Amino acid sequence: MTERIVTVFDQCFAAPDGLNTRLRGGFEEPYYRPADQGLGFHQIEFTRDYPASALHEAAHWCVAGAERRLLADYGYWYAPDGRSVAQQQEFERVEVKPQALEWIFARACGMRFRVSADNLDAGLGPSERFKGAIWQQVQQYCTQGINPRATLFARSLAVVFECADPLQPSAYRLEDLV
Known part of the structure; x- marks a missing residue:
């Protein structure tokens, strides 16, 4: 794959x-x-x-x-695993758009998407607010469009992996985020 x-x-x-x-x-x-x-x-x-x-x-x-x-x-700013609560909140703020695109790309490949908090040492998983923000961003990308590079990659993946158009908002449910 x-x-x-x-x-x-x-x-x-x-x-x-x-x-x-x-x-x-x-x-x-x-x-x-x-x-x-x-x-x-x-x-x-x-x-x-x-x-x-x-x-x-x-x-x-x-x-x-x-x-x-x-x-x-x-x-980009990046703090490694073991971030404080404040650093984790900043991480989640800057990761919404990339993780929303990752979810679209994963759907285009027929893969399951998992939200990444990227902070295992601190024991902080993804917050419900973070998950909600990712879902909202995916909905916005699907309804308002994404940049040409992301669109080309998502649709090309969907063709190769024989998956449905990944830019359909109904394909994404908040309750699917783990």
Whole structure:
């Protein structure tokens, strides 16, 4: 499954005359490397061969604007596992859009989506407020549209994985979020 996700992404975005971006697995930690870091292309690195990590990191790339895509790891703030309650609230605030896109991408692949609080050491799971915000963002993406990169990737995944159009709001239920 992961190889197919990578193939779809690269078919959509790897062309040098396009966005010149590749999706690659096998890493201990996710990271984004802009082309100026010696590769000659932009590289999205995801954890090991986990399909959810591939989709999540692709979602971050889809959320990042043109200027952010020129910065290592998009210039985003990140505090590692073991965050305080306040840090966890900030994490949830900035993760709504990427996790909403990840849910759409997961649906396009026929995969189950799991909300990530990414804070196992502190024992803080995703809050109900966070889950609600992700669901609301998915509804907004489905009804108002998402950017062309996210749309292309979601619909291309759905074709390859033979899944229904992932941009139908009725396909997403708040009670499905775990």
